[in-house]
Amino acid sequence: MESSSPSTRVRLKDVALEAGVSTITVSRAFSAPEQLHPQTRQRVLETARTMGYVARQRAADTPERCPVIGVINPQLNNPFFHELACAVSQLGEARRMDVLIMDSHDSPAQEEAAVDRLIACGVDGIILTVISSDRRYRPAYFERLEQAGIAVILMDREVAAPHHGGVYIDNLDCGYQAGMWMRRQPVERLLILSGPSDSLVTIGRVSGIREALAGSDIALEVHYGDFSMAPVGQFLEERLARPPLPDALIGLNNQITLGILSAYRRAGLPLPEQPGGPRLFCIDGIAGAELLGMEIPSIRHDLVTMATQAMDLIKDALQSGSRRGTRQVVRGHLHLPGDTG
Structure with a gap:
């Protein structure tokens, strides 16, 4: 040189x-x-x-x-991540931080490309929701971020890789609240539609449901699949052709729940929460469902609080250079038909 x-x-x-x-x-x-x-x-x-x-x-x-913060989400067309990104953007404006938002489209290649683009842009920190909910997921770009001295705050999904802290949902509690609500209903056969069996989100939420239903007479069936809409809909269409049908379902996130509704509609069966249809519970909630006349019991999360905690962790990392790995956990709240909050 x-x-x-x-x-x-x-x-x-x-x-x-x-x-x-x-x-x-x-x-x-x-x-x-x-x-x-x-x-x-x-x-x-x-x-x-x-x-x-x-x-x-x-x-x-x-x-x-002004500090520059990158935000990488796996599915910006998912209202959950879209609202989180909007909240971070608004907080950035209020705190005099520039925010760059990117979508990895659930693709490892696009996730890596998004990280590399943000490194090239010279961002100070990144709020990152990785595409995988497997804690063992550790792509090589984490080492590049560490070398570049860029603060990384994990959002929603926890992985064992270098980072400066994270903000996560209390998934065990989500499942427990869902299971306790279902236990109070006149339910005999409950079907849980879930993500991958090795996902921390899946493990937490399904474990919480099982804990809440322990000792009850409810027959429990769990399908481990994917957190997106289409695969769940395809599985459920096939399942609805085989009696006995469940008289209640729990969708472990909003996309799964949309897949449930789609499958029932295509099968020509009464929709959940409508006369003759099964009971349905959704973890994460479906944005705007009330406007469509569908009031679905759900667990909802304070996304503004999650965004605020992530921005606080970024600020702390930039000011102190701390790699304490502070872990913030947000508890969801039960939202029932008729609730206005």
């Missing part, structure tokens, strides 16, 4: 490219070195020295740069 000639000014982004880090990391190496890992700081400073880069002091009257 050769140093630049005196006639060519080495820019901050040149050093970042050579060192394999973000421009923000290079800036911090000079302005806030305590926020960087010692090895990262040393690599940046050595690269800058070799290239002949000279850091310029910020003029006293230069306005302070």
Whole structure:
């Protein structure tokens, strides 16, 4: 690696490219070195020295740069993640933070591409909901984020990878509340439509339901499948052709519940929560269901609180460089037909 000639000014982004880090990391190496890992700081400073880069002091009257936060969601067409992203965006505006929102479309390749684009943009931090709910999921980009000195806050899905904290739903409690509501109903055969069996979300919610129903006379059937609408609908269409039919169902998220409604409609059977139809409970709730005349008992989550906690963790990580891994857990609340909250 050769140093630049005196006639060519080495820019901050040149050093970042050579060192394999973000421009923000290079800036911090000079302005806030305590926020960087010692090895990262040393690599940046050595690269800058070799290239002949000279850091310029910020003029006293230069306005302070706003932090830039990236948000990566797995399904922005899912109202749950869409509302979370909107809440983060509004908080960013109120807190003078620029927010870039990206959709990974439940694709490992697109998730990685979104991370790389945000690194290239020089973001200070990322609020990340990974595409997998398997805690063992650990794509290689986590190491690149760590090298770049970018704070990572996990949202909703927990994984064993380097991060600065996370905000999660109390899935066991969600399932327990759903099971206790179902236990109070005149139900004999309950079908749970779930995500993958190794998902932490699935394990928590199904365990909570089982705990609530322990000792009851309700016959329980669990289908482990996918958290999206189409696969659930396909399975349930086939299941509805085989008696005895369930007289109650629990959808473990909003997309699963939409798949349930779709399957009943295509089968020509009375819809859940309508005369002659089975009882239905939805964890996560379906946005706007009341407007369609469908009041479905559900567990709902305070998404503004989740977004606020994530932004607080980002702020703490940027100010202190802390990697304490603070774990915030949000409890859902039972929403019944007629409730206005």
